[in-house]
Amino acid sequence: MPAPVAWTLDHLTADEVAVPAMRRTIVGLYAEVYAEPPYLRGPDDTRLWDDEVLPRHLANPGFALVFARHxxxxxxxxxxTALQPDTRWWSGMVDPLPARMTREDGAQTFAVYEFVVRKPYRRTGLGRAMHRALVGPWTGPRTTLTLRPSAPAAVAFWAAQGYRAVGFSRPDPAGPLYTMMLRDHEPPR
Ligand SMILES: CC(C)(COP(=O)(O)OP(=O)(O)OC[C@H]1O[C@@H](n2cnc3c(N)ncnc32)[C@H](O)[C@@H]1OP(=O)(O)O)[C@@H](O)C(=O)NCCC(=O)NCCS
Known part of the structure; x- marks a missing residue:
């Protein structure tokens, strides 16, 4: 087990993430960790995320990012981000869920889209602390995420954080299969 390294968790606003040096750091972390199996994302995937996906997240009024550093x-x-009424989050379900479970209004469900811990800092409790910091302020009743069933660390980690599988999702018909995970959330008092 690696020796724990002290960490600081910063909650960054969309404006703070958009500062070029910070954005380069976040995109660098994305590229480094998701280059690993089973993700195997390369420079083209990272460019697409930086150019198209990240700006959409930054524009979401329910955006949240926790940055961990030593x-x-x-x-x-x-x-x-908070799931908005026009979200496509649930549209890739292999077996569609009942409409009452997938209706979003921006206040019900917080979706964890990206979650990366660099290799040397894993199994020290950092992921657990990052998750707590990310969803802690959420005032709605549930949080969700998708994971790759072929990523054993992610499967074990998210089960340990209290998520349960509610089906499978394939958001891109040519892309991989994900397990759709849901967790009841205790809003802050
Ligand atoms: C998944 C990931 C975020 C876990 O982060 P982490 O900082 O290592 O997690 P923690 O140390 O907080 O682990 C908390 C608990 O999760 C479980 N867990 C985490 N990694 C595990 C592993 N490799 N095998 C088994 N259980 C694991 C354990 O129950 C652990 O508690 P314990 O160490 O007291 O036994 C990290 O491995 C990672 O970044 N992986 C690559 C990217 C990725 O898959 N992200 C998730 C996308 S959905």
């Missing part, structure tokens, strides 16, 4: 050394980040 002094000036980045350790990881977690990004999520």
């Amino acid at each position: 002094g000036g050394t980045p350790m990881g980040f977690a990004l999520g």
Whole structure:
């Protein structure tokens, strides 16, 4: 088990993430961690995320990002957004869920979209702390995410954070299959 390294968790606003140096750091973490199996994302995937996906997240009024660092050394980040009424989050379900489960209004469900801890800092509790920091302020009743069933660390990690599988999703018909995970959330008092 790796020796724990002290961490600082920063909650960043969309404007703070958009500052070029910070954005380069976040995109660098994305590229480094998602290059690993089973993701195997390459420079084209990273460019697409930076150019098209990240701007959509930054424009979401329910955007949240937790940046983990040891002094000036980045350790990881977690990004999520509130699901808005026009979300396509549930549209890739292999077996569609009942409409009452997939109706979103911006206040019901917080979706964790990206979650990366750099290799040397894993199994030290950092992921658990990042998740708590990311969803802690959420005032709605549930949080959700998708995971790759072929990523054993992610499967074990999200089960340990209290998520349960509610089916499978294939958002891109040519892309991989994901397990759709849901968790009841205790809003802050
Ligand atoms: C999944 C990931 C975020 C976990 O982060 P982490 O900082 O190592 O997680 P933690 O140390 O907080 O682990 C918390 C608990 O999750 C479980 N867990 C985490 N990694 C595990 C692994 N490799 N095998 C088994 N259980 C694991 C354990 O129950 C662990 O508690 P314990 O160490 O006291 O036994 C990290 O492995 C990672 O970034 N992987 C690559 C990117 C990725 O898959 N992201 C998720 C996308 S859905």
